[in-house]
Amino acid sequence: MDIAVIADDLTGANACGVRLAELGLRTMTKFHWSEHQHYTNDTEATIIDTNSRYLDKTAAKERLRSVIDEYRYIGVRNFAKRIDSTMRGNVGAEAEEWIRAFNNEAIAVIVPSFPDSNRTVIGGYLLVDGTLLQHTNLSKDPLTPMTKSYVPDLVRAKTSLSVAHIDLKEVEQSVSDLKNSFHQCIADGFRILVVDAITNAHIEKIATVMVASKYRMNPFDPGPLTTAYMNRKMKNLNREDKIIISIGSANELAEKQTQYFIERRNVSPIIVDPEKFIDPTKCMDEMSKTIKKASDHLEQNNIVLITTIKPNQKRLNFRQLEEEWNTSVNSIAQRITEGLAMITKEVIAQNPEVKGCLTSGGDVTASLCSLTNANGIELLEEINPLVAYGKVNGGDLNGIKIMTKGGSAGNKNTLDHCIRALETRIVN
Known part of the structure; x- marks a missing residue:
C-alpha cells in the first residue's frame, strides 16, 4: 500500500510517520521535498517535509502542488496532509491547492484534534489543555501568533473556498448518519470540511466514514486521523x-x-x-x-x-x-x-x-x-x-x-x- 503524507515541518512529519510505522508500514521521512528521485519502491509510506509552515501562502501552495503531482505520477494513490495541531501554517491555502491538484474531486477533511496531546475541537473551537487556543502562549508566537480559536475561520482566512463545519452533535451520531452529514455538505458544494472531535473514538468514527464514502476524502490532521484512515484502508484491502x-x-x-x-x-x-x-x-x-x-x-x-x-x-x-x-x-x-x-x-x-x-x-x-x-x-x-x-x-x-x-x-x-x-x- 503506497502512501504519501505531506507535512509542513520535519518534527510533525516524523510524529505522523512513526504512527504509520506502528501499523507495520515501511515508513520514511523525506527532508528534501524537491528531490523526488530519492523515492524508493521499498517504502510503503513516505512523509514529505515541504518546510513551508512559515512561507507565504503562494510559496506553500507551489511546494505542495509539486509534491502531489510528482507522487501521483509515480503511482501513489493514498494521500494525506499533516497539519499542525494548533493550526499554524497555511492550512486553508493548502486545502484549496490540494482540491485543485485532484481536479476538484478531493474533499479536505480538517480535524486538528489530537486527544492524546490534549488538543480537541468542540463547536469548531480549538482547545489546548482545555483552554481556547487564543488564550494560550501561542497567542504570543513571534512568527504566527494564534489570536483566534474558531477553526473554520482560521481556515477561511487563507482560502476563497467555502468551509463547512460538522459539529460534535453530528459526530456523535451513527456512522451512517455521520456519512449522510458529510455527503450533504458535499452536495451543497463544500469541499473543505472542519470536523469536531474530542476523543480518539470520534476520530476513528470519522475515519470509518471517510473510507466508506464514495468520495475521495483526504485527512488534514496532526496524525491520529491519518493513521486511523490508512489503517482502515489496509483492513478493507486485506479483507475483501x-x-x-x-x-x-x-x-x-x-x-x-x-x-x-x-x-x-x-x-x-x-x-x-x-x-x-x-x-x-x-x-x-x-x-x-x-x-x-x-x-x-x-x-x-x-x-x-x-x-x-x-x-x-x-x-x-x-x-x-x-x-x-x-x-x-x-x-x-x-x-x-x-x-x-x-x-x-x-x-x-x-x-x-x-x-x-x-x-x-x-x-x-x-x-x-x-x-x-x-x-x-x-x-x-x-x-x-x-x-x-x-x-x-x-x-x-x-x-x-x-x-x-x-x-x-x-x-x-x-x-x-x-x-x-x-x-x-x-x-x-
Whole structure:
C-alpha cells in the first residue's frame, strides 16, 4: 500500500510517520521535498517535509502542488496532509491547492484534534489543555501568533473556498448518519470540511466514514486521523480484494523479480510445469490441479502467484522440444502461454473476490484476453516503463483491473512495486 503524507515541518512529519510505522508500514521521512528521485519502491509510506509552515501562502501552495503531482505520477494513490495541531501554517491555502491538484474531486477533511496531546475541537473551537487556543502562549508566537480559536475561520482566512463545519452533535451520531452529514455538505458544494472531535473514538468514527464514502476524502490532521484512515484502508484491502499474478516470462530478470517478491511479501508461489502444457495427455490434468491449488490458496490469502519459474531450475530447451514434439517453437510457446491464461481465467471465474490481475509477458496477456473474449483493455495509467494499468473491456473478465508488465521491464523491485500499486487501485 503506497502512501504519501505531506507535512509542513520535519518534527510533525516524523510524529505522523512513526504512527504509520506502528501499523507495520515501511515508513520514511523525506527532508528534501524537491528531490523526488530519492523515492524508493521499498517504502510503503513516505512523509514529505515541504518546510513551508512559515512561507507565504503562494510559496506553500507551489511546494505542495509539486509534491502531489510528482507522487501521483509515480503511482501513489493514498494521500494525506499533516497539519499542525494548533493550526499554524497555511492550512486553508493548502486545502484549496490540494482540491485543485485532484481536479476538484478531493474533499479536505480538517480535524486538528489530537486527544492524546490534549488538543480537541468542540463547536469548531480549538482547545489546548482545555483552554481556547487564543488564550494560550501561542497567542504570543513571534512568527504566527494564534489570536483566534474558531477553526473554520482560521481556515477561511487563507482560502476563497467555502468551509463547512460538522459539529460534535453530528459526530456523535451513527456512522451512517455521520456519512449522510458529510455527503450533504458535499452536495451543497463544500469541499473543505472542519470536523469536531474530542476523543480518539470520534476520530476513528470519522475515519470509518471517510473510507466508506464514495468520495475521495483526504485527512488534514496532526496524525491520529491519518493513521486511523490508512489503517482502515489496509483492513478493507486485506479483507475483501484479492489479486492473481500470472508470470510466463522466462528470463533471469523475471526470476529475480519473482524471488524478491516472494521473499518480501512472504508469498507461497504455485509453480506449474510448463512441459506438461506441451503434452496433450498431461495438459488438462496440470491445469485442473493448479486451478484447485490456487482457489484453495485464496481462501486464506490475498494474493496468488502462478508462475512457470522455479528458482535455479534449468530453462526449457525450445529447440530440443521442437524436435521431440515435431512442432514449431512458436507453437510450443503458445501452448504454455495459453495454459497459464486458461488457469488465470478459471481462477478468476471461480473466485469472485479476485478484483485485480497482473500478467507478465505479452503473450500471456494476449492469450488471456483472447480466451475470455475481451474487446480490449481500457488503459488508465503507466505505472512504470513497460507496465500499464487499466480495466478489461468486455468478455468474461469485464471490469477486472489489470496490470500488464513486460517480461524484461524494470529491476528486481518492480514486481513488488507493481503489486502494491495494483492493491491500492483495486480499493479505490
